[in-house]
Amino acid sequence: MNHTILRMKEIEKAFNGITVLDKVNFEVKTGEVHALMGGNGAGKSTLMKILTGVYQLDEGSIEIDGEYQQFSNPSDAEKVGVSMIFQEFSLIPKLTVAQNIYLHYEPRKAFGMINDKKMVSDSRKIIADMGISISPNDLVENISLGYWQMTEIAKALSKNTKILIMDEPTSTLTKSETKTLFSIIRRLKESGITIIYISHRMDEIFEVCDRITVLRNGTNVITASCADITMEALINNIVGGSMGQSLKWIERPIKENRKPILEVKHLQSGSRVKDVSFTLYEGEILGMAGLMGSGRSETVRAVFGVDAISGGEVHVRGSKKLIFSPKEAIQEGLGLVPEDRRSQGLVLEHSVKENTILPSLGALSRRQIIQNSQADEKVEALVKKLKVKTDDIHKTVSLLSGGNQQKLVLAKWLLNDTDILILDEPTSGVDIGAKAEIVEIIREIADSGKAVLVVSSEMTELLAMSDRILIMKDGEITSSIDRKEIKGEEEVERAIQVEK
Template sequence: MNSEPKTKLGLIDDAACVRRAKELLAELNVDLDPETPVEQLGVGYWQLTEIAKALSYDTSILIMDEPTSSLTKNETEFLFELIAKLKQRGIAIIYISHRMDEIFRICDRITVMRDGRHSLTDDCANLTMDTVIEHIVGSQVGEAFEWVERPYDTSGEPVLKVDRLTAGTKVRNVSFEVRRGEILGIAGLMGSGRTELARALFGIDPIDSGEVWIRGEKRKIRNPSDAMAAGVALVPEDRRTQGLVLDHSVKDNILVTILSKLRKGVFVDDREGNRRAEQFVRKLSIKTDNIFKKSGLLSGGNQQKIVIAKWLAIEPDILILDEPTIGVDIGAKTEIVKIIREFADSGKAVIVISSELVELLAVSDRLLVMHQGEVRKQLRRQQIRNEEELQHAIQNI
């Protein structure tokens, strides 16, 4: 956009545009048809398209804001190789990320911001990860990402049973169960069908065949209303376009799923609505001046907690979270992991889809690995010792 090749007549040269786009995508090692509408792509490909667009300009300073948030490990490696090449060409890079391992791996200096103010700047060689995290959150972070084996009820009917579910071309013959109090993690490469599975279970995408059983009862999930009535909630992968109305207040976003419960005749009980919204703000530690502040003015972590609060408000039995820690700082990640654990500890079922393998390993009791729309592996958490072993399980199918 804004750098299209032109013909001698001053018109856009479509063929040259396609060739140039292919060259830029090839630099990122991305095999993608340049003429594919972006709305048909997953969030990870949006990210890669943005990076390719930035490279299309003759730039001397490149700012990358969470560039790997939706990328797989291989795609991230390609990006790091590209960053090294750009540095050799003399391009200055500002790399904004919440992933500390990436920061220490590719950056020369680190600047930490907290609450809108400068907290620290120093060479990477002079800093430890613990020091940086302390400056980010203002205190030491506990052991939130260490997995602890959790007891949960394995007897009786599962809360959710999915039997040979097929939805479109991305979900094929998928079967699994989730028990009361269990956290089921779903791993896989970008495009493996994880998000499409969540969308089908929530009624966004139509189910072509297969059965969904909830609390021992066969349910028809034709739309999100059916899913909500069955006790299913979905925190989507992109909070800004799918989870929030950014121009609306914290209160409005939290209460949007339960407005019918707050009605008194034709009116909404504002006093009760305020009470419930403030209750969730306190419970989830949402940092906001007040419940009437626009959601778009809050940080990514606080926006994500608003989306979670919105779905917790319906008191679901099954909570599906798609990339729940994407693009949030280490402090907010710690709080979100705590929220997930507490929800499961209350006897509810949780499904977590994540490309953040550290967080996935921290919360999951069992894991499914998806590939090309199918469940290829089911693993007990005890079978996986570290992130490298899970990455190996994902890539070697």
């Protein structure tokens, strides 16, 4: 691993006069797994888009295998062996695995006809080299999300990739699928393929990566071997200071005579919510843990009126409620931060202000006309309170980082003065600094007397904020554990895994 396959020197990039990358240097060795880390907005994505030809650099140079490169588009980068697997899948569900692997690059026979036999044969070889069991003839819509990720990797390898960039590759994977992915990464590494690994999950970095480069505010902070840096030191380099108690559990006082605000009794919905019962109290942060597919997201979608309820009851403030739509849920004082903030929680083409006021249009209008001065004042106050990084409240939401987008989804419900806030994976895909800020915001919401239900696969964050944790398995709540009785993540993991 002595040979340096990639050198990016003194890279500069600005948009509309705002510097995003300031003389960034980035070097990667052949056959290593190199983590690229930093907070949302640190410049990671911009640097990788320059490497893959999506953006063109303003100043600096790129060397691959000792040769200077200039990329005008992604095809230029692919020709020299640079490929990227993005967080959002690029597969077509109605096509087979093989057809997706060779999409736009299909092998041809005479007269330009697609050589299906060769395409399937070549796909089978790539899949075998990866060490996974999947048929090239399977339709993508019929395979698990884990195999979608593996198909994306196979697609990149079909282009004779030498440098493979993975952006949050485990965000949709189960624990077993993540282990399979790490096994594939190690096989790729042994074959000489270099991997640039982007993730906010600290434990993954130390498990699978060799070295780490941290960016902050568009500049280099540190490059170090994983063996030579502690997790605490890494976090401090990412956020530019100590995290303090943000991601450590602080016992919150339980108010006497607190009342149930949300009661779910024997809820049934679809095939994954079979018999769910729980109670959420005023001022409580109630966590919900379970494996992917256990029915957690489907449960909160049903409570919020997104999915139809086929059995059971929902009580709000002691009264039975029939909630058939999100509109009716909002009228009862519920708010949902969905798992996929980009497609379900925000209108990306709209501004910060327009997204924030959506649930509160009635309260901010007189005679069906929005009172813009009042709306501006309230949105600006929330942006300041939640520390949303934006030029102004009229900026398009799609231009914000993931952490700031997530804060805006929270801001919507704070402006609407929601009493029952349901959060589905609130810290997914955001950097460690934003995670800490979101945990603090959730604590403040509960301290004000509002109730919070949190679904999360991020065990560290779930344990840091919850007063009580529900264990969900196969569409049912199997146990409820007071946080003060939990000594560590392992206890919750065991509870999730045990049979009912």
